[in-house]
Amino acid sequence: MSSIKKFEKPLGMRDTFPPIYEKIERTRQIGRQFLRSRGFDFIETPTLEYYDTVGKASAISDASLFKLVDSQGNTLVLRPDMTTPITRVATSKLLKEKIPLRLAYSANVFRAQQMEGGRPAEFGQMGIEIIGDKSVYADAEVLIIVIELMKEFGIESFKLTIGHAGVLHDILNDYTDHDYQRETLQRLLVERNYVGFEEAVHEFDLPVTKANALLEFINEATNLAAIEDMEKYVRKNDGVEYMKQLAKLIEACNLSQYVSFDFTLSSHMNYYTGMLFEIFASGSGFPLGNGGRYDGLLNLFGSDVGATGFGIRIDRLLEALPKEEMVEETVCILFEDEEFNRALELANKLRQQGARVTVQAKEGLINKDAFTKLFSRVVELSQGEEQ
């Protein structure tokens, strides 16, 4: 092992410097106010959880978990997501007090990186969970909140792609002969490997009608004109009906231009049971976040009341935010020995007017010009000089 240099940080860990910190904080404030005004209550859960509970239930792959051992020998994980801990606390306690629950969070999550060392292994996530409401209105509420939140952040060019895990499962199930075939096709769709999907369909040696239906499906679903077009693949399907209803609700809010439907959308998060979606915005090469209905996760914690929600990555959100320079007046009061009191008085006066004021003794400065250059205004208080 190579030796660690003094300034080094663990792989994927980042320092947040003041300008970025301010941006993140402002973003969090906007999000927090917005979500609170829609009746969501913020919650915090511990950074460390048991591997056997949250670690195993979470959909984050085992290799991405940071694991450690406590003094009793239990394996712990740094929380890899917020949905799983919130489900834990909701099913064990909060649901007894209120149902449905509307919870929100803004916290850091941890995922070990295997690729290129510089990618963040710890990043902020903000999101909501509606737990205990299985109606289509809960899913619509989640989607509408994402869209309005994006607008609130000032992001103009963004898109939600919505799919349905149940419908996709039914289609793949109906047109394959074995479970392994369905699983292979599903995995290829998670990777969005459409070429591989077509190759696999040819390789499986399926009856011609089934193979053709799958190939047609993949073609049509990636260029979907209307949800009704899916009906020829699955007749009288509850999921398709559900999606039609959902589309109607979004249309009623006049938000249809922000969403598109793609029934090939599939997630490695296998606890998604119904509608699921991803959030994309110009400016970031990676999806901003994702969400969906995860009744399956509730089942893992022994509850069947259903849940839906979304999470957005703060680091990627920052990339998509409109660029705006923060203009802020910063005042530096430089004082000489005798003027200490006068400096404090002046500082208080300016602070009351809303300025950010730094009080600095001249004798403490190594390079006065280099330091004062960093402020938008400098006031020097010298001995005997009049203000």
Place this chain on the structure above:
Amino acid sequence: MNSELTIAMPKGRIFEEAFQMLIDAGFQLPEEVEMSRKLMIEIPEENIRFILAKPMDVPVYVEHGVADIGIAGKDVLLEQQRIVHELLDLKISKCHIASAGLPNTEMDEIAPRIATKYPNIAMNYYKGIGEQVEIIELNGSIELAPMIGLADRIVDIVSTGRTLKENGLVEYEHIADVSSRLIANPVSYRMKNARIQEIVSRLKKIVK
């Protein structure tokens, strides 16, 4: 609506073939592009910008979204496992990945050594068939390895098989088929869906 599309292309032979395909698909591109040292070619008529990269780097540009789509070999995609959408098999630059070695040789019983440019593909393949192997990563002239006793087998691209033959090697196992693929960044695929789908459907018609 017609926002600029950035296409990452591999330099060299594949570029010419792929470029010709785009012309055949009806895109207004100059017949002759000066392939000097330029790394970026603007085509204002189509609102397209090409960036020329090393074949191994195309998926990197696309994954990070600085290129919306790109053309990459399946070998590179298999090796790097990047998060990109694989939209279309262009069926150009066809070849395959295979293991090869000196004729009539058995692999070392304890831990055979495998020399390759593709350590991940090789590792996954041997893991998949339950062989424990030691991977030796080389950057070129892989065929040398068995000849001078560095490795029992090599894992490399084979197109005509001539290079293997000239170096006295024979192919043992066929690992994967390779051809050039059209790939897309996940965000661009959604945000510029209409344009990208149009390119896919136009190219689809002329794929042989």
